[in-house]
Amino acid sequence: MNVRVACVGGAVLDRVYGVEVLPGTDGKSRASSYREFGGGMAGNAAVAIARLGGQARWWGRVGDDAIGAGVLAGLAAEGVATDEARVVEGAVSSHSLVLSDAQGRRAIVLYRSDGLDPDASWLPLAAVGGLDAVLADNRWIDGAVAALSAARAAGLPAVLDADAGADPRSREAVRAASHAIFSEPGLAEIYGTTDPDEGLRRAATDAPFVAVTLGGAGLRWLEAGRGVAALPAFPVTAVETVGAGDVFHGAFALALAEGQPPREALRFAAATAALKCQGSGGRASYPDRAAVEARLARG
Numbered sequence: 001m002n003v004r005v006a007c008v009g010g011a012v013l014d015r016v017y018g019v020e021v022l023p024g025t026d027g028k029s030r031a032s033s034y035r036e037f038g039g040g041m042a043g044n045a046a047v048a049i050a051r052l053g054g055q056a057r058w059w060g061r062v063g064d065d066a067i068g069a070g071v072l073a074g075l076a077a078e079g080v081a082t083d084e085a086r087v088v089e090g091a092v093s094s095h096s097l098v099l100s101d102a103q104g105r106r107a108i109v110l111y112r113s114d115g116l117d118p119d120a121s122w123l124p125l126a127a128v129g130g131l132d133a134v135l136a137d138n139r140w141i142d143g144a145v146a147a148l149s150a151a152r153a154a155g156l157p158a159v160l161d162a163d164a165g166a167d168p169r170s171r172e173a174v175r176a177a178s179h180a181i182f183s184e185p186g187l188a189e190i191y192g193t194t195d196p197d198e199g200l201r202r203a204a205t206d207a208p209f210v211a212v213t214l215g216g217a218g219l220r221w222l223e224a225g226r227g228v229a230a231l232p233a234f235p236v237t238a239v240e241t242v243g244a245g246d247v248f249h250g251a252f253a254l255a256l257a258e259g260q261p262p263r264e265a266l267r268f269a270a271a272t273a274a275l276k277c278q279g280s281g282g283r284a285s286y287p288d289r290a291a292v293e294a295r296l297a298r299g
Contacts, residue, residue: 003257004055004130007250008123008147009137009161011043011060011075012110013067013095014282016242022101029099037282038074039096041137041161044243044283045250048272050079051286054254057081059123059147060140061116063091078283084124091115104238104277110165112139120146133157133257135249136177138170138186148176157256160207161249164189171206179262180207181252183245187212196220197228209262213248213273219266231266234274234295240285241277247286248273271295 018033038047046056058080062068064087071093072082096110120142128134134151136144138160151158160177162170164185171190174180180203182190187199196212200222203210211221218233251272255265272292279285287295 002053002055003132003254005049005133005135005253005257006057006059006128006131006147007042007046007049007135008059008140008143009042010040010094010139011038011058011062011071012040013071013093014039014098014242015095016098016100016282019099020102022099022105022107035282038071039243039282040094041139041163041246041249042135043071043075044246045135045161045253046075046080047078047283048247048250048286049254051288052251052254052272052292053289054257057084059084059143061086061088063087063093063113063115064089065093067095068093086122088116098242100240100242104241106242118142123147125150128154128156131156133159133253135159135161135253136173137161138163138167138173141167141169141173144173145176148173152176152178157253159249159253159256161246162186162190163245174203174206177207179209179256181249182210182212184212184214200228211266213245219270221262221266223262231263231270234271236274236277238277240280243282244273244277247276268292268296
């Protein structure tokens with residue numbers, strides 16, 4: 001089923017340094033490798049959707065610099081439509097520094113350009129009626145609220161990828177979503193508790209379906225009128241975890257767009273993210289549909 005999903009939010013250039021051990025405060029590490037990849041929450045999700053057989057389009061902003069041109073070219077090379085993206089004259093495109101250690105753990109520093117106008121009035125919301133789902137991250141709240149609200153008004157899945165270190169207005173985006181999926185740090189930051197179940201209960205006052213990813217501990221979710229449910233993680237030896245959450249969200253949005261029930265969509269997304277963690281090379285490690293279905297078939 002070739003479904004159509006718009007991904008709204010960030011797409012950046014990731015500068016990835018491989019280190020043996022992540023440095024602590026005032027520490028230093030010597031990089032054994034250096035690579036550049038396309039990154040960003042919504043951009044990566046769009047690539048994951050395209051890799052899994054969906055039609056993905058990216059609605060976001062870049063500057064008119066070499067980084068921005070590279071970001072758009074990288075998305076287009078993966079089959080993501082970028083013709084509706086906005087190029088902001090004179091702006092420096094967003095980019096990030098990523099440290100990735102030998103155990104697959106990482107630390108990320110994101111430069112979010114102040115030159116990218118937060119105004120969302122240019123978004124092609126009239127096109128939402130021709131989609132099957134909308135996904136947004138919480139890096140651009142005005143865009144997320146506009147797109148998710150339009151999706152819900154059209155009766156479509158409106159999925160929010162809610163991570164930490166984002167806009168303090170993130171709850172506005174949660175309230176606009178039909179499905180809000182949090183990282184563990186994101187849930188704690190937005191709802192003020194380190195207890196995932198309590199965080200979900202608080203989040204459930206803002207959205208009808210909420211979930212939190214817990215890495216090797218799997219994930220937990222809460223649907224309106226029901227108790228907290230759990231799904232174990234797929235066993236995996238992690239090689240590179242950068243982008244795994246973005247891949248999870250893209251796969252989840254795709255599965256909902258296809259009509260999969262939420263639990264099956266979560267399992268599909270978890271399998272996709274687990275396979276991604278087994279590889280390296282940024283987007284080159286994102287699995288295709290056949291690989292995910294084979295992993296699901298193994299149980």
